[in-house]
Amino acid sequence: MSAVPWSTHALDLRSDRVVKTFLRGRHDECGREWRALTLLDAHAPGLAPAPRGSDLTAEQPVVVMSRLPGEPLRGRPLDARQLAALAATVGELYAAVPAEVLRTVPPRPNRPERLVAQIHAWTPDVRPRVGAEVGAAMDRGLAWLAGSGLERAPAAAPDVPAVFGPGDGNLANYLWDGARVRVVDFEDSGRSERPFELAEITEHAGSWVEHPLDVEAFLGRFDLGAAERARLGQYRRLLALVWLFLVCFDDPENPRNPPGTADRQAGRLRRLLG
Incomplete structure (x- = not known):
């Protein structure tokens, strides 16, 4: 997920390709996008757009890729077939890059310890201007966070294997063509772990603001070990x-989300905190 609530690129959609132009200074995002496309083209062709070209050193760097068929899964109720296809694609994506290659891939940005630091940076500005219900949930979350240990990078563990993570759980990035699901948008991709990437999907606003994802049915399609389940929570x-x-x-004056979204998210957080 992006830790900032604004776009980093512009898309030029053509009949056979997509030209993705990144804003000035967004060379890291562009490089991650290109690396992901080339890795997936080599190890899981067809799962993501095929790389067509790039200019990674331009003032506004560019990646050119094939255009995939299909409609985004965000904003629609998912039937059992679509949910199964989504889980299958997600599982394939995580396992796509062989372990010996994955070891050479840098960790994805916005890892848990980075997000903890970002929350602390946001708090002085955001907390004083929210309403009572949202503020109470925020305070509960911050109290939990203080004792969570997530400010430290998680230790490597053999029962929490590394995976290739796309880094963004927005269901708009998962395209359904009537038979299978494919994936786009890899600017935050990198080496990750399965519980964190799954949480990216289940907790993303795109999974509940319009038509809520059946989280339990989705997660039930993954065979998680005890350590992975603990980290997922x-x-x-x-x-x-x-x-x-x-x-x-x-x-x-120009909201990105429907009225009441913050109150709904406060309720979601309270339920997860128990």
Whole structure:
């Protein structure tokens, strides 16, 4: 997920390709996008757009890729077939890059410890201007965060294997063509772990603002070990707290989300905190 609530690129959609032009200074995002496309083209062709060209050193760097068929899964109720296809694609994506290659891929940005620091940076500005219900949920989240240990990078563990993570759980990035799901948008991709990437999907606003994702059915399609399940619970709480802050950045004059979104997210966070 992006830790900032604004866009980093512009898209030129053509009949056979997509030209993705990044803003000035966004060379890291462009490089991650290109690396992901080339890796997936080599190890899981067809799962993501095929790389067509790039200019990674331009003032506004560019990646050119094939255009995929399909409609975004965000904003629609998912039937059992679509949910199964989404889970299958997500599982394939995580396992696509062989372990020996994955070890050479840098960690994805916005890892848990980075998000904890971002929450602390946001708090002095956001907390004083939210309403009572949202503020109470925020305070509960911050109290939980203080004892979570997530400010430290998680230790590597053999029962929490590394995976290739797309870094963005927005269902708008998952395209359904009537038979399978493919994936776009890899500017925050990198080496990650499965619980964190799954939490990216389940807690993203795109998974509940319009038509809520059946989270239990979706997660039930992954065979998670005990250590992964424990981390998943922690990461879901963390990302729910991040999203509570993000939805509070809405401009009342030009809101990105429907009215009441912050209150709804406050309720989601309270339920995850128990």
